[in-house]
Amino acid sequence: xxxxxxxxxxxxxxxxxxxxxxxxxxxxxxxxxxxxxxxxxxxxxxxxxxxxxxxxxxxxxxxxxxxxxxxxxxxxxxxxxxxxxxxxxxxxxxxxxxxxxxxxxxxxxxxxxxxxxxxxxxxxxxxxxxxxxxxxxxxxxxxxxxxxxxxxxxxxxxxxxxxxxxxxxxxxxxxxxxxxxxxxxxxxxxxxxxxxxxxxxxxxxxxxxxxxxxxxxxxxxxxxxxxxxxxxxxxxxxxxxxxxxxxxxxxxxxxxxxxxxxxxxxxxxxxxxxxxxxxxxxxxxxxxxxxxxxxxxxxxxxxxxxxxxxxxxxxxxxxxxxxxxxxxxxxxxxxxxxxxxxxxxxxxxxxxxxxxxxxxxxxxxxxxxxxxxxxxxxxxxxxxxxxxxxxxxxxxxxxxxxxxxxxxxxxxxxxxxxxxxxxxxxxxxxxxxxxxxxxxxxxxxxxxxxxxxxxxxxxxxxxxxxxxxxxxxxxxxxxxxxxxxxxxxxxxxxxxxxxxxxxxxxxxxxxxxxxxxxxx
Amino acid sequence: xxxxxxxxxxxxxxxxxxxxxxxxxxxxxxxxxxxxxxxxxxxxxxxxxxxxxxxxxxxxxxxxxxxxxxxxxxxxxxxxxxxxxxxxxxxxxxxxxxxxxxxxxxxxxxxxxxxxxxxxxxxxxxxxxxxxxxxxxxxxxxxxxxxxxxx
Numbered sequence: 001x002x003x004x005x006x007x008x009x010x011x012x013x014x015x016x017x018x019x020x021x022x023x024x025x026x027x028x029x030x031x032x033x034x035x036x037x038x039x040x041x042x043x044x045x046x047x048x049x050x051x052x053x054x055x056x057x058x059x060x061x062x063x064x065x066x067x068x069x070x071x072x073x074x075x076x077x078x079x080x081x082x083x084x085x086x087x088x089x090x091x092x093x094x095x096x097x098x099x100x101x102x103x104x105x106x107x108x109x110x111x112x113x114x115x116x117x118x119x120x121x122x123x124x125x126x127x128x129x130x131x132x133x134x135x136x137x138x139x140x141x142x143x144x145x146x147x148x149x150x151x152x153x154x155x156x157x158x159x160x161x162x163x164x165x166x167x168x169x170x171x172x173x174x175x176x177x178x179x180x181x182x183x184x185x186x187x188x189x190x191x192x193x194x195x196x197x198x199x200x201x202x203x204x205x206x207x208x209x210x211x212x213x214x215x216x217x218x219x220x221x222x223x224x225x226x227x228x229x230x231x232x233x234x235x236x237x238x239x240x241x242x243x244x245x246x247x248x249x250x251x252x253x254x255x256x257x258x259x260x261x262x263x264x265x266x267x268x269x270x271x272x273x274x275x276x277x278x279x280x281x282x283x284x285x286x287x288x289x290x291x292x293x294x295x296x297x298x299x300x301x302x303x304x305x306x307x308x309x310x311x312x313x314x315x316x317x318x319x320x321x322x323x324x325x326x327x328x329x330x331x332x333x334x335x336x337x338x339x340x341x342x343x344x345x346x347x348x349x350x351x352x353x354x355x356x357x358x359x360x361x362x363x364x365x366x367x368x369x370x371x372x373x374x375x376x377x378x379x380x381x382x383x384x385x386x387x388x389x390x391x392x393x394x395x396x397x398x399x400x401x402x403x404x405x406x407x408x409x410x411x412x413x414x415x416x417x418x419x420x421x422x423x424x425x426x427x428x429x430x431x432x433x434x435x436x437x438x439x440x441x442x443x444x445x446x447x448x449x450x451x452x453x454x455x456x457x458x459x460x461x462x463x464x465x466x467x468x469x470x471x472x473x474x475x476x477x478x479x480x481x482x483x484x485x486x487x488x489x490x491x492x493x494x495x496x497x498x499x500x501x502x503x504x505x506x507x508x509x510x511x512x513x514x515x516x517x518x519x520x
Numbered sequence: 521x522x523x524x525x526x527x528x529x530x531x532x533x534x535x536x537x538x539x540x541x542x543x544x545x546x547x548x549x550x551x552x553x554x555x556x557x558x559x560x561x562x563x564x565x566x567x568x569x570x571x572x573x574x575x576x577x578x579x580x581x582x583x584x585x586x587x588x589x590x591x592x593x594x595x596x597x598x599x600x601x602x603x604x605x606x607x608x609x610x611x612x613x614x615x616x617x618x619x620x621x622x623x624x625x626x627x628x629x630x631x632x633x634x635x636x637x638x639x640x641x642x643x644x645x646x647x648x649x650x651x652x653x654x655x656x657x658x659x660x661x662x663x664x665x666x667x668x669x670x671x
Contacts, residue, residue, distance in 0.1 A: 014638055014651045054641070054654060192596035195637040230541065230580055231636055233649055271537050271578035274634060288536035288566070290577040347639065349598055355640040391597060421639075423598050437600040441634060447577075 047203030115203030155341035160314030191390035193421030211318030336362030340406035350424035389418025392498035453496030522559035
């Protein structure tokens with residue numbers, strides 16, 4: 001193996017590809033060779049780097065410096081100054097580097113531990129980082145029920161939004177005798193403001209596969225599907241490569257590691273429907289139907305895909321599993337709070353200094369996440385509110401910023417952790433306006449199966465449009481609450497049951513704004 | 521031609537969505553025609569009305585001919601608060617079309633869509649398979665000009 005003085009990690013993701021990272025890499029390597037540094041500086045292509053700079057981003061080790069928005073014309077300066085003379089080019093540095101938060105990039109990571117460090121397209125890199133050890137252990141040393149018990153003991157809760165304990169979900173399916181069982185990965189990420197699953201899949205696709213494998217073994221499924229939205233081209237490409245490589249290595253396929261266990265994983269592409277994030281709607285879509293949710297019970301764990309017992313889990317949930325199996329439930333429980341163990345991946349966006357993603361312990365306060373990981377408010381802006389959990393989330397004001405971000409604590413505020421999206425609004429933005437945009441979203445995404453949601457979302461949009469135009473009254477505001485409450489009680493699935501959260505939190509926390517606009 | 525695409529997949533209903541994707545992606549006008557629906561219906565032994573039901577349910581499919589470049593501008597809350605409405609106005613002006621319409625030269629179709637999952641760079645749009653983020657009115661003009669020139 002060759003030793004290099006320095007490693008330059010180049011993040012390859014949707015953003016950097018759009019910014020022209022391919023010609024950039026070529027030029028960077030050429031310039032490094034030209035400077036005679038080819039044996040000293042190693043350029044590595046990796047996934048998202050774990051911070052969200054603009055354009056093409058680089059991380060340089062051992063200094064651990066982050067550059068953002070590096071352009072072709074910056075290459076000579078970068079190579080000459082930093083790589084040759086050891087003087088970082090300060091004008092290109094992400095301005096958080098080494099200044100505002102020493103914790104930056106050193107979060108307690110489980111799900112993202114390899115992201116931005118290994119080459120996501122290399123199975124050898126993943127194995128080198130300890131990958132597939134948990135799979136080997138689960139397959140050769142553990143009985144299926146032992147795996148289920150370990151995951152149960154870890155306290156891992158579903159990261160898709162509802163927070164149902166994963167081990168409990170598995171324990172419904174595992175004991176059922178059936179000719180065929182399935183595992184389905186919900187990668188149809190569609191909650192506005194959420195892109196954590198995309199970055200998990202782009203950054204470390206093998207970790208997700210390993211989670212799927214362990215889950216399949218635990219519940220006795222020999223076929224797994226990854227249902228992924230059609231827009232996530234890079235994820236689809238990387239996951240497919242990961243599956244192919246795993247098959248070539250005998251990690252996936254028939255009689256894996258001579259254990260007698262067979263497993264096949266297949267990618268299925270969605271076609272653009274928010275409601276398909278609901279697990280039974282997702283199953284309908286997999287079967288080639290309109291994505292209408294099904295009546296529950298029976299739950300998918302008993303009767304799911306083609307009526308077979310099916311475990312549906314979110315990407316992030318499954319990406320936690322290899323760690324739990326490799327290190328044990330006790331080690332996992334060291335992260336987070338006693339009721340909500342582990343870490344959570346958040347996407348922070350809006351008017352913060354550094355929009356992006358972070359992985360922190362469950363129970364970290366909203367204030368810490370925004371200030372330390374999002375870099376605080378963008379210069380010149382004041383905090384007004386945060387929309388937490390996407391469209392199916394809540395709007396929280398300043399005084400609730402110290403709320404702990406975990407399933408149990410948020411419940412006290414009738415809020416949900418949801419998908420982990422945190423959208424920060426500045427003092428000039430109108431809560432009414434944001435609520436309008438959320439209602440427009442729900443109106444568009446209602447699947448039309450049940451009347452409360454179909455007509456309710458239309459009525460909510462009509463009312464908020466009237467209020468937004470300054471033609472509404474406080475009666476209209478109350479009517480919105482009534483409609484949304486009725487929907488919560490009578491809608492068929494979580495989609496129709498969700499608008500109440502944004503509406504109630506907006507009206508309760510920002511009542512003055514509604515009063516002002518209706519009296520205009 | 522539709523038959524060729526169909527036979528790449530097993531004739532089971534669960535492949536319907538994948539087959540429709542491929543038919544639409546390979547059609548120069550990015551849509552699924554009446555003939556295509558018939559061909560898929562024959563192949564999968566699934567009634568045409570079921571296929572129309574699926575086609576019209578999912579937002580990525582179109583039953584109308586579209587332009588060479590499909591612009592999908594995100595209108596979800598994170599892009600909305602970052603000014604996607606201004607971007608939309610600008611796009612309408614440059615292209616001279618409304619949402620859902622195709623330019624006379626057949627080069628662009630303007631559409632709105634829900635969250636694309638690139639919210640760190642809001643406002644965002646996709647043109648065919650490419651994502652464009654941190655949009656400003658000037659940037660949009662450049663992007664459209666470049667694509668016009670390329671075609």
